[in-house]
Amino acid sequence: MLKFILRRTGASVLVLFFASVLMFLLTINSGDPLRDLRENPDPRAAAMMRARILSMGLDDPAPVRYWNWLQGVLGCFTGQCDLGTTVNGSNVLALTSQAAGSTLRLVTLATLLAIVVGIGLGILTAIRQYSGFDYSVTFGAFLFFALPVFWAAVLLKEFGAIRYNNWIAEGQYAPLTIVVIAVVVAALLQGILGGSNRRRLITASASFVFVAAIMFVFNAVDWYRNPVFGPVMVLLVAAAAGVLTTALVTGLKNRRVLYAALTTAVVGTVAYLAFAYSGVLTEPTWIVMAGLFVLTIVVSVAVGYLWGDYAKRESMTVTTITGVITSLLVVADQLVGHWASFLGLKSRPISTIGAETPQFSGGFWESMLDKGAQLLLPTLLLALVSIAGHSRYTRASMLEVMSQDYVRTARSKGLSEREVIVKHAFRNALIPITTIVAFDFAGLIGGAVITERVFGWKGMGQLFQQGLEAVDPGPVMAFFLVTGVAAVAMNLLADIAYAFLDPRIRR
Incomplete structure (x- = not known):
């Protein structure tokens, strides 16, 4: 397996090298980087042209310019990373770090949402083949897959932002x-x-x-303007999530695992009340939130281990999932509780431009609501396209696997439908799905160019666009590095996932 991964890594590095050469040549020959200065009547334009020629190395041949850029990239392995400067003198590495953080926040959330919803819909449509639900999901998938991204983005801005902001003033x-x-x-x-x-x-x-x-x-x-969720709802939803997770992983007949899941929900809710009344959650920091999340994982695993008996691994899996869901419900309850104060600070909560409101004066939870509201529409747009693809691939893969002999044998042995679907069909169907998910992540970064332009996000898309318009290879190659490395990394993760899903690949 290690040799296989090393071979794939070597091949990926070669592909990245030749693709980077092609991208560099296409960029530097796509226009005139001095065009704006040639048309400038300023008497200092000639001096500015000489300075730009010197800073960008325009007098050097293309191989020399590419080698200078590659040396800066190779310096990243020794801690001396240098991606050059833009035509305006800005550091490309600093711009890339800021832009990549913004884009990855958008793409990661969209990918997770697409995986959960898309694969779930694919499984349900495969189980309910040729039903009304199957036809409805299929129609919706083809519709969203065929929608032009820029047009769908405009529709979301109109109905998800402008009209919603008009409606929330009354909330009725x-x-x-x-x-x-x-x-x-x-x-x-x-x-x-x-x-x-x-x-x-x-x-x-x-x-x-x-x-x-x-x-x-x-x-x-007036719930839409002053919503209430509360610890009771947190407990009920967390318990329901624990029951559902138990049903999927082990079945409800395994009482010890079910009790472990319910215990996790109760412990999580009690801990929530304790932290809330102690003031820890009033104005927390991200470090505090990260620490509480780690504590949630540790406690969940401990509960699963203590309850697990002969099924400790399954029990710890169920309690960990239940604990994570409970923590997300706690965050949701805090956000719901601060919605009214957020509307007091920002009467039109969803903006159509930017990743956050400039000079926003709210606290921790209000700031999270502000960033979440800005993240909502572009994330939804990217996720819809991916959900359409994931659901179709999952459905096709599940139908192919469910027609295999070993699935029919599992049914004939008297296994429950849950065991047939989860343990036999779904695990084997995941292998082709893993490939699609891995490459979709890198594809989303590239596809975010249009989305970021429509929604005014200062991410990798804007960096790529500005580099192309200025015929500046620095920002364009930085965009290529991020997307290329993401593609290679996700491809390697897919290879490792193959070995986990199918032990035969390890040999």
């Missing part, structure tokens, strides 16, 4: 809107759950009544 849904939303939810749920016509009717009716009643209550208490 009209009765007709409530009825329409309830009908849509009822139609979706009855399609997902399926069953006989009688069961579908009961599901649709109950869903319609529940959604409509909840939305009317929310209107009455």
Whole structure:
């Protein structure tokens, strides 16, 4: 396995080298880097041209310029990284660090969301093949996959930002809107759950009544502007997540694992109350939040180990997942509790330009809400395209695996459908999916160029665009380095994941 990874790494380095040569040559020959100065009537323009020619090495032949750039990149391995300067004299390495942080924050969240939702939808559609739910998801996947990114971004800005900001001033849904939303939810749920016509009717009716009643209550208490979640809801949702995780990993018959999951939810909620009343969560720092997250993992693993008995590994897996979900619910509860104060500081919460509000004066939770609101629309846009692809690949891979002999043998042995799907079909179906997910991450960084331009993000897309417009190879090659290294790193992770998913590959 090690030799295989080393060979793949060597091949990837060669690909990066030849691709970087091509990218460099295309960039320096894409225009005139002195065009703005040639048209400048300023008498100092000639001196400025000479200075730019000297700083960019325009008198040197292309191989020499490329070698100078490559030497700076190789210096990164010795701690002397030098990616050059832009035409304006700015340090490219500093600009890349700032831009990469902004883009990776956007792309990482979109990738995680796409993996969870896309793979989940793919599994459900494979299980419910040719059902109404399957057809609906398939239609939606092809629709979102075919949407032009720039057009979808404009639609999101219009309906997800501008019109939402107008609506939140009152925070009330009209009765007709409530009825329409309830009908849509009822139609979706009855399609997902399926069953006989009688069961579908009961599901649709109950869903319609529940959604409509909840939305009317929310209107009455002004919940959309002053929302409340609370520790009780944290406990209930965390317990439900623990039950669901147990059902997927071991089945509900394993009572010790189920009790471990429920214990984790209870311990997490009690710890939340303790930290909340002690003031730790009033105005925390990111270091404090990271420490609390590590503590959550440690406690969750300990609970799983103590409850696990003969199934310690499965128990610790379930409690860790439950603990992470509980911690996310705690953060969500704090954000919900600070929503009203956030609206007091920013009456139009979702901006259409930028990654955060300049000179925002809120506390820790309000600042997180501000950055989260700015992150919402571009993340949703990138995730929708990836979800469409992931769901289709997952469905196809699951259908192919579920028709194999060993899956039919597993069913004939009397294994439960959960064991057949989770332990036999899904694990083997993950191998081709892993490849798609790995390359999709690097692809999202490249695809974020248009998204960042529409939403005004100062990320890698803006750096790439500015470098191309100025015929400046420094920023363009920095963009290539980030995306290329991301592609290589994700490819290596995919190779390692193959060995974990299929032990035969290790040999």
